[in-house]
Amino acid sequence: xxxxxxxxxxxxxxxxxxxxxxxxxxxxxxxxxxxxxxxxxxxxxxxxxxxxxxxxxxxxxxxxxxxxxxxxxxxxxxxxxxxxxxxxxxxxxxxxxxxxxxxxxxxxxxxxxxxxxxxxxxxxxxxxxxxxxxxxxxxxxxxxxxxxxxxxxxxxxxxxxxxxxxxxxxxxxxxxxxxxxxxxxxxxxxxxxxxxxxxxxxxxxxxxxxxxxxxxxxxxxxxxxxxxxxxxxxxxxxxxxxxxxxxxxxxxxxxxxxxxxxxxxxxxxxxxxxxxxxxxxxxxxxxxxxxxxxxxxxxxxxxxxxxxxxxxxxxxxxxxxxxxxxxxxxxxxxxxxxxxxxxxxxxxxxxxxxxxxxxxxxxxxxxxxxxxxxxxxxxxxxxxxxxxxxxxxxxxxxxxxxxxxxxxx
Amino acid sequence: xxxxxxxxxxxxxxxxxxxxxxxxxxxxxxxxxxxxxxxxxxxxxxxxxxxxxxxxxxxxxxxxxxxxxxxxxxxxxxxxxxxxxxxxxxxxxxxxxxxxxxxxxxxxxxxxxxxxxxxxxxxxxxxxxxxxxxxxxxxxxxxxxxxxxxxxxxxxxxxxxxxxxxxxxxxxxxxxxxxxxxxxxxxxxxxxxxxxxxxxxxxxxxxxxxxxxxxxxxxxxxxxxxxxxxxxxxxxxxxxxxxxxxxxxxxxxxxxxxxxxxxxxxxxxxxxxxxxxxxxxxxxxxxxxxxxxxxxxxxxxxxxxxxxxxxxxxxxxxxxxxxxxxxxxxxxxxxxxxxxxxxxxxxxxxxxxxxxxxxxxxxxxxxxxxxxxxxxxxxxxxxxxxxxxxxxxxxxxxxxxxxxxxxxx
Numbered sequence: 127x128x129x130x131x132x133x134x135x136x137x138x139x140x141x142x143x144x145x146x147x148x149x150x151x152x153x154x155x156x157x158x159x160x161x162x163x164x165x166x167x168x169x170x171x172x173x174x175x176x177x178x179x180x181x182x183x184x185x186x187x188x189x190x191x192x193x194x195x196x197x198x199x200x201x202x203x204x205x206x207x208x209x210x211x212x213x214x215x216x217x218x219x220x221x222x223x224x225x226x227x228x229x230x231x232x233x234x235x236x237x238x239x240x241x242x243x244x245x246x247x248x249x250x251x252x253x254x255x256x257x258x259x260x261x262x263x264x265x266x267x268x269x270x271x272x273x274x275x276x277x278x279x280x281x282x283x284x285x286x287x288x289x290x291x292x293x294x295x296x297x298x299x300x301x302x303x304x305x306x307x308x309x310x311x312x313x314x315x316x317x318x319x320x321x322x323x324x325x326x327x328x329x330x331x332x333x334x335x336x337x338x339x340x341x342x343x344x345x346x347x348x349x350x351x352x353x354x355x356x357x358x359x360x361x362x363x364x365x366x367x368x369x370x371x372x373x374x375x376x377x378x379x380x381x382x383x384x385x386x387x388x389x390x391x392x393x394x395x396x397x398x399x400x401x402x403x404x405x406x407x408x409x410x411x412x413x414x415x416x417x418x419x420x421x422x423x424x425x426x427x428x429x430x431x432x433x434x435x436x437x438x439x440x441x442x443x444x445x446x447x448x449x450x451x452x453x454x455x456x457x458x459x460x461x462x463x464x465x466x467x468x469x470x471x472x473x474x475x476x477x478x479x480x481x482x483x484x485x486x487x488x489x490x491x492x493x494x495x496x497x498x499x500x501x502x503x504x505x506x507x508x509x510x511x512x513x514x515x516x517x518x519x520x521x522x523x524x525x526x527x528x529x530x531x532x533x534x535x
Numbered sequence: 536x537x538x539x540x541x542x543x544x545x546x547x548x549x550x551x552x553x554x555x556x557x558x559x560x561x562x563x564x565x566x567x568x569x570x571x572x573x574x575x576x577x578x579x580x581x582x583x584x585x586x587x588x589x590x591x592x593x594x595x596x597x598x599x600x601x602x603x604x605x606x607x608x609x610x611x612x613x614x615x616x617x618x619x620x621x622x623x624x625x626x627x628x629x630x631x632x633x634x635x636x637x638x639x640x641x642x643x644x645x646x647x648x649x650x651x652x653x654x655x656x657x658x659x660x661x662x663x664x665x666x667x668x669x670x671x672x673x674x675x676x677x678x679x680x681x682x683x684x685x686x687x688x689x690x691x692x693x694x695x696x697x698x699x700x701x702x703x704x705x706x707x708x709x710x711x712x713x714x715x716x717x718x719x720x721x722x723x724x725x726x727x728x729x730x731x732x733x734x735x736x737x738x739x740x741x742x743x744x745x746x747x748x749x750x751x752x753x754x755x756x757x758x759x760x761x762x763x764x765x766x767x768x769x770x771x772x773x774x775x776x777x778x779x780x781x782x783x784x785x786x787x788x789x790x791x792x793x794x795x796x797x798x799x800x801x802x803x804x805x806x807x808x809x810x811x812x813x814x815x816x817x818x819x820x821x822x823x824x825x826x827x828x829x830x831x832x833x834x835x836x837x838x839x840x841x842x843x844x845x846x847x848x849x850x851x852x853x854x855x856x857x858x859x860x861x862x863x864x865x866x867x868x869x870x871x872x873x874x875x876x877x878x879x880x881x882x883x884x885x886x887x888x889x890x891x892x893x894x895x896x897x898x899x900x901x902x903x904x905x906x907x908x909x910x911x912x913x914x915x916x917x918x919x920x921x922x923x924x925x926x927x928x929x930x931x932x933x934x935x936x937x938x939x940x941x942x943x944x
Contacts, residue, residue, distance in 0.1 A: 402814030
């Protein structure tokens with residue numbers, strides 16, 4: 127295992143400086159855009175994603191996506207979901223479980239069918255149509271969680287339904303992706319898909335049900351550890367363990383991080399941990415948001431037909447989640463249904479990953495990959511301002527919050 | 536700029552899982568070792584470095600150093616020095632400036648001359664002897680800063696001398712490295728070396744002298760910014776900016792981070808920033824410590840002669856810093872002189888980088904590179920327990936500290 131050459135590459139002066147240049151440009155561009163958007167009374171999240179579009183290959187070309195930016199981006203969204211989990215008690219999610227399931231299922235079926243039918247009607251190959259449908263299923267809950275968190279609204283019923291539905295949505299999306307991938311490889315492996323589904327469901331349900339109880343029992347022992355900041359260190363460790371297990375099983379790592387946070391939500395009150403986890407998130411999250419924007423490749427939109435298709439796919443992606451998920455929450459009234467629907471609209475990095483797998487299996491063309499990128503980034507940009515509008519005037523339930531986040535002005 | 540393939544590589548399931556495996560093993564191994572060492576009343580830092588040796592290529596081979604581990608390691612030490620800077624007022628360093636200069640100069644001359652003469656007497660080529668001398672000059676202040684920080688002793692006079700001397704040491708080391716590198720390339724470029732020296736000295740002196748005053752003036756404006764957690768965000772930004780500029784000029788990025796922290800040390804008292812920066816450090820620092828251990832390659836020690844040389848070089852590396860730096864601080868009494876000398880012993884990542892540059896310029900053989908690795912890791916492991924012994928009984932000056940760190944039991 128001779129890592130010598132890699133090391134020299136990474137540490138020699140030039141690439142070393144390049145490393146700090148990348149960090150600096152991504153972080154500062156994101157935060158300048160956030161500042162500008164806050165002054166314009168727009169959600170900071172949208173500004174940070176647009177900053178990524180600006181510095182990325184599509185516009186200025188200052189920074190190209192790399193393994194490093196992906197790693198930081200992944201860490202950013204992991205910590206965000208861990209933090210959101212810390213604010214979410216398992217009982218709160220279980221209470222809205224039935225409705226969340228309905229929201230998730232309708233929010234999976236409608237976009238998939240619509241995406242498939244559109245591409246099929248547009249004359250694309252069946253396997254490509256199926257992949258676009260699968261990419262339209264994905265929900266990137268990080269964006270919505272950040273917007274609601276900054277508004278101090280993570281503890282509303284609609285926020286809980288969105289979080290619960292996002293977890294279920296991810297498990298359903300995993301099963302669809304497994305089916306779609308085996309189709310692209312030539313045939314469906316039922317045993318493998320059943321195993322994937324059982325593992326994903328088993329992991330999520332078991333951790334959600336017994337995680338908090340186990341951590342509550344462990345807490346006195348954790349605080350007796352000699353290592354400095356033992357509770358924080360335990361939290362980071364649990365977050366990494368569950369993110370790894372989730373990723374190993376095939377569920378998104380963020381689901382593991384969210385479950386880790388949720389497992390600690392009851393015992394974290396008594397510690398500095400939420401403020402500390404928030405600081406880590408503040409540092410890492412801009413890399414996630416700018417990374418999404420950086421992935422947009424406008425040069426893939428080579429002709430009018432592709433541009434038109436990108437626009438139609440994006441509209442369909444917004445409308446089907448809004449109606450599908452909204453329908454599932456309609457019993458809470460029209461306004462709340464629209465909040466839930468809009469909260470599920472962003473596709474972000476999850477949609478991009480699905481399209482990348484299709485590209486890797488040669489089931490998706492470069493043009494359609496570009497279309498999915500536009501859809502993923504556009505849905506992620508469209509949702510935040512509408513969320514702010516839909517939640518305007520909603521009372522911040524400060525008494526239930528375990529730590530304060532600066533609200534959007 | 537087609538990042539498609541890189542992206543697929545980074546995000547596709549297997550390497551995605553590998554990413555979390557790497558994070559998980561490094562973090563958890565470091566913290567388990569820290570817990571064990573604390574229970575044995577040994578410094579946690581040494582445990583975390585040994586954990587890196589254990590999981591690295593030399594023993595278990597679970598994780599190999601990569602661009603990713605280097606990036607996380609670099610971020611870890613950056614935040615550590617930023618945090619140390621936050622506890623260090625510029626006036627405190629300037630007050631000990633003359634003594635720090637003497638400590639740094641003697642601590643540079645002795646190891647360099649000794650290393651050079653030893654390798655030359657051992658029959659090695661002159662250029663190789665010069666590179667080993669240069670690698671023995673380097674001081675990795677992060678290790679000492681972490682040990683003293685965990686003991687709550689960053690505000691003692693000796694700690695301030697160590698910090699000041701480490702900054703000067705780094706600038707001197709840069710100049711030596713510039714001379715050595717141009718020698719290896721065939722001739723000395725005096726103009727280039729003079730420019731490097733002037734930039735390094737100018738940057739350090741200017742930021743140290745006017746940084747804090749500038750930030751104090753800016754503070755009311757920073758707190759009026761609309762972006763969430765504006766002071767923390769500004770701190771992260773300044774840290775990245777100065778780390779980048781330092782790296783661009785050729786000084787170690789950690790010097791930039793330290794200066795950034797120092798510039799904010801006066802205004803940070805009124806905010807949560809130190810606790811928040813500490814949380815980020817707690818997450819990232821284990822990657823720095825395990826990375827040092829992971830870089831050890833025992834298979835380079837192929838024969839008795841090389842092993843013997845590694846032992847002699849290591850002893851010389853400890854003795855020359857201890858005596859050289861100690862001599863510079865002798866007017867403070869023998870015990871304080873030994874504290875300062877021992878604090879400057881760890882070579883860590885800085886010594887490794889010098890040897891890597893020599894390897895890249897074909898001036899250093901694989902065997903001698905292995906010798907320097909052993910010296911760098913061994914000095915880093917030797918210093919912490921002696922520091923704990925030498926500082927035993929020293930009163931923790933809590934009233935001057937702006938944030939508490941769990942002291943070593």
